């Protein structure tokens with residue numbers, strides 16, 4: 001029987017990915033252009049990975065199965081993103097977001113990866129803002145938060161009206177990233 005190895009790094013859950021990143025081999029910037037990277041999927045996961053790798057200088061080929069990269073399931077997403085920013089000052093934290101997300105996934109998610117997601121959740125919102133995602137804001141201009149349920153705290157969801165994927169221009173998206181509908 002095939003055994004799937006998800007290659008989760010060793011160590012306590014809160015340190016797995018931080019340790020892994022700290023000890024990972026680096027690619028010499030001069031060698032990045034020589035490496036071709038194939039990313040399968042043009043939804044939010046694949047597209048953001050491909051765009052980031054392209055911006056880092058790798059040659060990226062991004063494949064999808066539909067007639068257009070914008071047909072990914074991600075186009076249906078409503079635009080709500082949870083982050084442990086604790087704007088409501090009601091005790092939210094990386095650990096609480098991690099706990100709620102594992103519970104919300106019926107305890108089937110890979111915990112190390114969920115912890116990493118919770119850990120970088122605040123940066124993801126900041127990155128989306130920098131990329132032009134039109135999140136709902138309060139009248140004073142600060143990011144608004146609403147409740148999406150399933151959380152120990154009141155409001156931790158930033159919401160972009162419409163879809164996140166629609167914010168990106170179609171076709172060639174990242175630096176050095178070419179999108180290939182199969």
Ligand SMILES: Cc1cc2nc3c(=O)[nH]c(=O)nc-3n(C[C@H](O)[C@H](O)[C@H](O)COP(=O)(O)OP(=O)(O)OC[C@H]3O[C@@H](n4cnc5c(N)ncnc54)[C@H](O)[C@@H]3O)c2cc1C
Pocket residue numbers: 040041042043044045046047063064065066069071072073074075076077078079080081182
């Ligand atoms: C109505 C709706 C509302 C939602 N709202 C939210 C929300 O507000 N907030 C939130 O966080 N989540 C929301 N979700 C969930 C969220 O949309 C998904 O979890 C997320 O979009 C998944 O992204 P992905 O990149 O992993 O997958 P997908 O967007 O499904 O992309 C998969 C990609 O893989 C490609 N692919 C698949 N098989 C192959 C193959 N064999 N060869 C080549 N390419 C292949 C596809 O072409 C596609 O490009 C919502 C979902 C729905 C349906």
